[in-house]
Amino acid sequence: MRIPRPLVGLASALALLCAIPATLAASPAAAATSLPKPDHIVVVMMENENYDTIIGNTAQAPYINHLAQSGASFSDAHGEWHPSLPNYYALLSGSTQGLTNSTPPAPGSINADNLPNELIQHGYSFASYGDEYTPAAFLRYADLPGTATAPNPVDKWLTCPPSVAGQACGFPTDAAGYAALPTVTFAHGNGAESMHDGDIPGGDSWVKNTFGGYAEWAKTHNSLLVVTWDEDNFTPANHMPTVFYGAGVRTGSYSETINHYSMLRTIEDMYGLPYLANDASATPITDIWSSVTIADPGRQVTGLNYSASLQLQGIDQAGGTLSWSATGLPAGLTVNSSTGLISGIVTSAGSSTVKVTATDSATGASNTASFTWEVPGADLARNRPTTASSVYSASYPANQATDGNPATRWSSFFADPQWIQVDLGSTQSIDTVKLSWEAGYAKAYQIQVSNDGTTWQTIHSTTNGRGGVETLTGLVGDGRYIRMYGTQRGAPYGYSLWSFEVYGQPDLAYNRPTTASSEYSASYPAKSATDGNGTTRWSSLYADPQWLQVDLGSTRSVSAVKLAWQAAYGKAYQIQVSDDGTNWTTIHTATNSGGGIETLTGLSGSGRYIRMYGTQRGTGWGYSLWNFTVYGT
Structure with missing residues (x-):
């Protein structure tokens, strides 16, 4: 359950950390030889989600889970306080500044040094990017005015509001823009984008669409992306997700306890900055770094009996020579240990999780990258008219x-x-x-x-x-x-086009007799979910439970089901098979579906009949499917 509060966060926190003392009291950080010094760090602050609602929830947060699986994911990260605002102060100033709620104190009432000021005073740069509401343009730095009438030039809008029409807005979208970013950037979306007021799929898409290009650029340009949260969804543990992704980040799940002070301390040690408060006693994050970085190969698809060629890309900051190895390659493919070229002719259909490793031959430093390689079967278009x-x-x-x-x-x-x-x-x-x-x-x-x-x-x-x-x-x-x-x-x-390849499987439900527990109207009959037309759909009445059932004609072995939901989706449902249409066996259960297109693979069950049995709607409407597709033999 979300706790209602005003949308305050990075913008409010930075705007209130003002009136900087003339003399910095903190001691300088000792040189941290075990930490890299990124050219750029982008910290994206999300809001109010538990660790378990994000990490592992690939249906609703596929992109953030991609970052977690290909970067460093922390399984024991925690916020300092509830609600949000104290956590922003913790990350930016090393202290919650005595705040216990999200009611902003009066401007100028907090006399505290902060990370943006530290960076600027030591020859680095900082900017904050915000959306929908005023970003942090009014922070008072030691040599900049930071007032309502003379805002600092370091802060940017993600989306231009009418009041700043004509100004440069938006997070960069190309390599030149990423290279021009300041040393450290903080970014936060509006209530929907940050997940505070919106849903998980919307926030995940926002992270991908806004920062996905930078994330991949960072891996080969000595830069870093951090996606973290202010707090969890108001539990006593305050257990939140945190992911580091970029150059030199060693892929894995890390179990040490970290918090906002740990993250601040790590950034300070990277640039040799003075400590501020509680960050002085925090432990920096030192175990996730390697001199070796592998560019994400992305999902690969190769047709059965087609040749494949994938050149792996790696960088060794130590200047050493990399050797390559791989596990899980589709049958027929090998990797050249010297060049990192994967090649061959694919001889077996299926889906593989490939793990590639690059190792510095002299120092032993290494890193890994994992990706999916799909061999969907024969190319349906090959040699066709x-x-x-x-x-x-x-x-x-x-x-x-x-x-x-x-x-x-x-x-x-x-x-x-x-x-x-x-x-x-x-x-x-x-x-x-x-x-x-x-x-x-x-x-x-x-x-x-x-x-x-x-x-x-x-x-x-x-x-x-x-x-x-x-x-x-x-x-x-x-x-x-x-x-x-x-x-x-x-x-x-x-x-x-060198090639136009087409893949798919026979749909066992296509144009088979289809019935349902209810139909909202004659315009949305059950058969519309199995007619192969992506513009027609079945819709039920606005009640639970509801079901959609298909007679496959004979006993079939079911290996996968694809559900293409309209906006009215099933949050909780079961996929069931039956020999007689009366006695049902459940082969898949969902309790937290996010709708959209769900491809349920790895199913094991047989029957002449199959149905989607919905027990909880995801919206106030009924259940509605554009397509109910069934694969198997």
Whole structure:
């Protein structure tokens, strides 16, 4: 349960730490040889979530869990106080400054030194980024005015409010912008973005969309991202998530107890800054660092019997030579220990968790990175009849995008729009498309499916394509025909694809007899969840429990289920199978679903009938599914 309070945090805390004494009383930090000195640190302050509601909750917080799994995740991190504001003071000044609530004291009433002032006084720089409400522009530093009429220039808006229209706003989005960041940046969103007033999926998306680019840049540019919380959801333990991600961060889960003072002490030791208060007795975080950093390879998808080539990227700050090893590679692939090149021809379908390790051959320093490598099976488009809106010449026909040869390609005329279309031969349930672009790529395009090659349904759309290899996962759509429909070229040439790969599995529920406990109206019948059309849906009455049931026609072994929820989703539900439609066996239970598209893998059960049995709605509406897709044999 959230405790209502005014939205106060970094902005309020910094605005109130003013009237700095002329002489700093704290002792200088001793040199910390075990700590790196990042060029940039970005600290993102989230709000009011327990450790267990974030870490491990990959359905609702997939990106933060990606950071935790690929960085350093602290399993015993704690806030200092409830509610929020004292924790901001702890992180910025080494003390809660005697505050026990989130009622801001009068400006100028707290006479305390702070981290921003320390950084500036020692030749470094600081900025805070805020959203929706006034950021921390009024902090009084020793050599800057910090008043309401003369705000400091170091503070930025994440989103420009009307009062500052025309000013530079927003967190950077490219390498040049990241390189121009100050030494230390604090960032905090509004109530929805920070998770204080909004939900976990919304906050997770905000972190990914705002800081995801910086996070990957940081790994290869001696920089660091910290995602932490002010407090948990008002429990006595005050147990909160904290993740470090970036250059030199050794991947793992760390069990030592840390808090805001530990984080402040670590930053001070990195730059040789004086201590402020309780941070002087805190233990800096020293065990997560390595000279070796591995760039995140990201999720990989390769078709069965296709060749794969992935060049691993690593940096050793010590200047040593790296040797490489890997576990969990798909069958047929090996890694070159000297170059870090993974290559070969994939010979077996399935999903693998690959763990790669880079080791400094001289010092023994090492780091690891883990990622998923999917081999979804045969490419449904390979050597299937392929046509296009145009071909640049006879040397670049449409079928060369589906011939399985990475050295041949299709190219179109130099005009918009253009399309390339594949006849899959029969209706297929599509979940993944892989586009390997030549220099002539699509900036804006759609992936569309059709049952007749005339009426098309869009299952993916983008206006910001970047070329290269684009692997589009989590798609939901059924059809005999599939096409890439390009509306804006990203280069002055035409559209050009080395390969257009399509993956999926037969949907056992497709057009099978489907019934439900209730239907909100005749416009939302049960059968709309299994008709393969992503624009029609089943909706129930506004009550618990509700169910949607499919007759698969004969006994089937079920290995996976995909639920494509409309806004009205099931928070708690079970997937059940039955031989007779009366006696049910539960093969999956969810108690905290976040809606959206849920792909439930690793299921084990058999039956002629399968159903989603919802026991708790996630909203005030009923249950509503765009698609109920069933995979197996």
